Amino acid sequence: MKILVAVKRVVDYNVKVRAKADGTGVETANVKMSMNPFDEIAVEEAVRMQEAGKAQEIVAISLGVAACQDTIRTALAMGADRGILVETDAELQPLAVAKLLKAVVEKENPDLVILGKQAIDDDANQTGQMLAALLGWPQGTFASKVELGDGTVNVTREIDGGLETVALKLPALVTTDLRLNEPRFVKLPNIMKAKKKPLEVLKPADLGVDVAPRLVTLKVQEPPKRQAGIKVGSVAELVDKLRNEAHVI
Amino acid sequence: MSILVIAEHDNAALKAATLNTVTAAAQLGEDIAILVAGHNCGAVAEAAAQVAGVRKVLVADAPHYAHQLAENTAPLVVGLAGGYTHILAPATAAGKNLLPRVAALLDVAQITDVIQIDGADTFVRPIYAGNVLATVQSKDAVKAMTVRGTAFPAAAASGGSASIEAVAPAADAGVSSFVGQQLTQSDRPELTAARIIVSGGRGMGNGDNFKLLEDVADKLGAAVGASRAAVDAGFVPNDYQVGQTGKVVAPELYVAVGISGAIQHLAGMKDSKVIVAINKDEEAPIFQVADYGLVADLFAAVPELSKELDTLKAAG
Numbered sequence: 001m002k003i004l005v006a007v008k009r010v011v012d013y014n015v016k017v018r019a020k021a022d023g024t025g026v027e028t029a030n031v032k033m034s035m036n037p038f039d040e041i042a043v044e045e046a047v048r049m050q051e052a053g054k055a056q057e058i059v060a061i062s063l064g065v066a067a068c069q070d071t072i073r074t075a076l077a078m079g080a081d082r083g084i085l086v087e088t089d090a091e092l093q094p095l096a097v098a099k100l101l102k103a104v105v106e107k108e109n110p111d112l113v114i115l116g117k118q119a120i121d122d123d124a125n126q127t128g129q130m131l132a133a134l135l136g137w138p139q140g141t142f143a144s145k146v147e148l149g150d151g152t153v154n155v156t157r158e159i160d161g162g163l164e165t166v167a168l169k170l171p172a173l174v175t176t177d178l179r180l181n182e183p184r185f186v187k188l189p190n191i192m193k194a195k196k197k198p199l200e201v202l203k204p205a206d207l208g209v210d211v212a213p214r215l216v217t218l219k220v221q222e223p224p225k226r227q228a229g230i231k232v233g234s235v236a237e238l239v240d241k242l243r244n245e246a247h248v249i
Numbered sequence: 250m251s252i253l254v255i256a257e258h259d260n261a262a263l264k265a266a267t268l269n270t271v272t273a274a275a276q277l278g279e280d281i282a283i284l285v286a287g288h289n290c291g292a293v294a295e296a297a298a299q300v301a302g303v304r305k306v307l308v309a310d311a312p313h314y315a316h317q318l319a320e321n322t323a324p325l326v327v328g329l330a331g332g333y334t335h336i337l338a339p340a341t342a343a344g345k346n347l348l349p350r351v352a353a354l355l356d357v358a359q360i361t362d363v364i365q366i367d368g369a370d371t372f373v374r375p376i377y378a379g380n381v382l383a384t385v386q387s388k389d390a391v392k393a394m395t396v397r398g399t400a401f402p403a404a405a406a407s408g409g410s411a412s413i414e415a416v417a418p419a420a421d422a423g424v425s426s427f428v429g430q431q432l433t434q435s436d437r438p439e440l441t442a443a444r445i446i447v448s449g450g451r452g453m454g455n456g457d458n459f460k461l462l463e464d465v466a467d468k469l470g471a472a473v474g475a476s477r478a479a480v481d482a483g484f485v486p487n488d489y490q491v492g493q494t495g496k497v498v499a500p501e502l503y504v505a506v507g508i509s510g511a512i513q514h515l516a517g518m519k520d521s522k523v524i525v526a527i528n529k530d531e532e533a534p535i536f537q538v539a540d541y542g543l544v545a546d547l548f549a550a551v552p553e554l555s556k557e558l559d560t561l562k563a564a565g
Contacts (some may be wrong), residue, residue, distance in 0.1 A: 016512060017377045026381055038494075047252035049444045080307075094349070095358050118494060122376050124361050129319065138320050138425040144487065150467070154428060158487045159342045165428040166318065178477065178494065179487055187431070214358035217469075218371065219384040226519055229540035231531075235553040238525065238543050241563060246523045246540065248445070248502040249469060 001053045001148075003046040004110040006101060007039040008168065009071040010121040013192050035071045038184040040078070042178040045146060047079035048181065054148050055112075057081050061104055063097055065089055076194035076211060083199040085243045088211065090204070094122075096211035098130035101181025103207035105135060110171065112153065116177040117142050128175035139167035143180040143207055184207040250369060251277030253307075253329065255347065256297055257340040260287045260315065263296040265442045266339035267422035268403035272397040275302045275404065276339050276366045282307055282327065283411070286322050292398055295412050303406035304412070315320035315345065316427035325348040325394055325419040330355055330391055334369070340395035340497075348395050357389035363422070363499075366401035378493040378516035385468065399426035399499035399520055433486050435473075437463075439496075443472035445502040448491055448518070452476035452507020452528065452547055461551045463508060468558040473519075475526025476508045507547045527551070 011017055012032040020027055035043075047054040052097025060075035062068040062088040072083035073137060086100050118125035130138035140146070144163065147154040156165045159179045178183045204211050232238045252274040257264040267283070267503035274281045283297045284306040294308045307329065313321045326347070330336060336351065337483070338360045352359035364382070365373035372394060395470045440446065447466040449459055459473065466473045475489040491498055493516040503521035508514060509535055510526070518524070519538055526539035529546050536542040543550060 011377070013513070017380050019381050026377060040542050063328070066454035093358060095353060098353055120378065120493065121379065123493065124359075125345050126349035126352070126359050126361060129346065130359075132319075133323060133350040133353035138422075141319075141347075142342060151444050157342075159430075160488060162430065162432040162486060164316075164430040166316075166334070166346075167502075169424045177487070178481065196304055198323075213358065213548075214389050216383045217383055217385050220376075220381055221384075222373075222380065223382050226524075226538045228537045229524075229542065231536070231542045231544060235543065235545070235550050235557055236381050238541055239554065239557040241541055242502070242523070243283045243561065 001112065002057045002059070002108070003055050003107055003111045003222045004048065004059045004061060004105060004113045005039070005042045005075065006113070006115045006127070007060055007075050008036040008116070008119045009033050009045060009064060010119055013037055013120055013154045019220045019222045022154045023199040023221055025217070025220050033067070035074050036116050036119045038118060038176050041081060041178070042182050043078045043181040044181045045176060048081065049148065050166040059084060059088070059108055059110065061101065063088070063092055063100055072199055073194050076187065076197045078184060081195055085199065085201045085205065086204060088224045089205050090211055091213050092211055093213050093215060094124050094126035094130055095211065095214060097127050098134055099209045100204060100207055100211065101127070101131050102134045103209055112171065115175050117177055120209050125207045128173055131174040134145050135173070137173050138173055139173045139175070140166055140168055143179070144177050146174055146180065156221050167190060170247050172234050179239045250335070251280040251281070251333050252277050252335040252337060253333040254281060254283045255326065255336070255344065256283050256285045256293065257339050257341060257343050258285065258293040259285060260290045260292065263293050263405060265439065266341050266398045268300060268406060269398035270396045271300055271302055271404040272401040273363065273366060274335070275371060277335055280304060284326065286311070286314045287326055287361050288312050288319060294407070298411040298413050299409050300409045301408040303409050304513060306411050306413045307411060308418045309418050312417065313318045313421035317347070318427065319347045319350045319424045320422040321419070322347055324422065325355060326351045327354045328419055329416065333391065335392045335394070340397045344395045346391055352393040355391055355393065357391050357393055358387060360385060360387065360392065360394040362397045363394045365398050365544045377520070379514050380512065384525050397497060399497055411478070415486050430456045433488050435557045437466060438470070438472045440472045440474055440496050441488070441498055443500050445469045445471035446474045446498055446500045447506065448474035448476065448508060449479055449484070449506050450476035451482065451507030452486055453479060456484040465551060465555050465558065468555065468562070484487050505535050506551060509537055510532045510538065536554045
C-alpha cells in the first residue's frame with residue numbers, strides 16, 4: 001500500500017496576520033511559516049499506518065514556491081519516504097492544486113491520499129473534495145478515525161450533529177480533522193536523515209495543467225475591530241447589566 | 250440569474266441553515282430553486298415549498314441519497330447545473346463536503362463561507378480565521394458557493410408556495426456506503442441556531458464540570474458550546490466546537506467560561522451581539538472582545554450565576 005500526503009506551507013497558526021495597507025493581500029514578509037496543522041495530522045496518520053505495517057511507502061507532496069521544500073523536509077523528518085515539489089511562483093487556487101495533484105496521483109498510483117481538511121490561510125476546505133471528484137474516488141472528509149480494511153477504508157467523520165462512519169472502496173481520499181491524531185514532535189536525528197531523502201521537483205507545465213486563477217481577489221481588508229467592553233465586579237452586577245443594559249436575558 | 254440552493258436535511262426536516270442560504274440566494278435574484286436529495290424525503294420537500302421566496306423544489310428521492318454521500322449527490326447536482334448561474338449550499342459540514350466536489354466536476358472555482366454578496370460575481374469571505382476579509386470576483390460561468398449562516402438572516406419558513414417537481418436520480422456511484430452515525434442527543438437548541446450560547450474551555454477542568462454550564466444553559470434556554478481545547482481534552486463531543494474550523498456562531502448572547510480566547514476560537518464567535526467572559530486570568534485575550542468581563546474563579550461564579558438566574562425568574 002502506498003500513501004500520498006499533501007502538505008501546504010502556510011503562515012504559522014500563532015501569527016496574527018495583517019492586511020497590507022494597499023489592500024492587495026496580507027503581510028507575509030518576515031512572517032514565520034509552518035506546515036498547515038491539518039497536514040501535519042495527515043502526515044502523522046500516514047506514518048502511523050506505515051509503522052503498523054499497513055503501508056509500504058509514503059510520498060509527501062507540496063505545491064508552490066521553492067521554500068515549500070522546507071515543508072516537505074518536515075514531512076520527511078516525520079517519516080515520509082520521499083518528496084515531490086510542484087514548484088511555481090504563481091498563485092495556486094484549490095481547483096488548480098487539485099488538478100496538479102491529480103496529475104501526480106496518476107503518475108504515482110497511490111492507494112490512499114490524505115490531506116488536511118482545510119489550510120489555515122485561505123480557509124477554503126476544498127482541495128481534497130475537488131481532487132476526489134477529479135479522480136472519481138470516494139472521499140472521507142473531516143476524519144477523526146481511519147481504519148484500513150481489505151480493499152476498503154472506514155472513515156469516521158466529524159459532522160455537525162456528531163460523528164458519521166462511511167465505508168470507502170480503495171483507492172480513496174481522506175481529509176483530516178483535529179481529533180484524528182496528535183502529530184509527533186520531530187527529533188533532530190530525523191531532521192538530519194530527512195535531508196538525505198529524495199525530493200523531486202516538477203513544474204506545472206511538466207504535468208500539463210493550466211493553473212490560471214478563476215477567482216480574482218479585488219480587495220483584502222481587516223474587519224471592524226470589536227471594542228473591549230467593561231469589567232464587572234460581581235455576578236450580580238453581570239446579571240443586572242445583561243438584564244437592564246444589554247436586554248439579552 | 251437563476252439560483253439552485255442545496256437543501257440541508259435529514260430526510261425528515263429541513264435544517265435551519267437552508268433558510269439562511271435562501272436569503273443569500275434572494276440577494277442574487279428571484280428565480281430560486283431548492284434541491285432536496287434524499288430518501289423518503291417528501292416531508293422535507295413540502296417544507297421547502299413553504300419557504301418564502303422559493304419558486305421551485307426539485308426532489309431526487311432514491312435509496313442511494315438517503316445519507317447524501319457526496320459521491321452520489323455531486324453527479325446529481327452536476328446534471329442539474331446547466332440551468333443555473335449560481336449553486337449555493339450552507340457552509341456546514343454537509344455543504345462543505347459536497348460543494349467542492351460539484352465545483353470540480355463543473356470545472357469551476359468554489360467560494361467558501363460567503364458573508365456578503367456585492368454583485369452577481371463578487372463576494373466577500375473571511376480568510377486567516379476571519380482576521381482578514383477578501384473580496385473575490387468569479388470569472389466562471391457557474392458560481393458555486395457555500396454561505397455562512399450567521400451572515401444572512403433566515404428566510405421565513407412559511408408563506409411560500411413553490412411547485413414540487415421530481416427529478417430523475419443519477420446512478421449510484423457504488424464507491425462509498427454509510428456505515429453508521431453517533432449523533433449527540435440533546436434537548437437544547439442547535440448551536441448554530443441558538444439565541445444564547447454558554448461555552449466552556451480548558452478552564453472547565455473536566456467533562457463533569459460542564460454540568461455547571463448545562464445548568465445555566467437550561468435556565469437561559471441556551472445551547473452549550475466549547476473551545477477546541479475542551480473538545481481535544483475529551484470534555485465534550487466534537488460537535489460542540491466553536492471556532493475557525495468548528496462551528497461559526499453569532500447568537501444574541503455568548504457566555505465564554507474558562508476560555509482564554511485564542512484567535513481560532515474568536516473566529517467562531519466574535520460576531521455575537523453581546524459577549525460575556527468569565528475567566529480568572531485578567532490578561533486572557535477573551536476580555537479584549539468581551540462586552541462584559543468578570544475576572545473570577547468560574548467554579549464560584551457559575552453556580553452563583555445559576556442562583557441569580559433563579560432569583561430573576563422568581564421575581565418575574
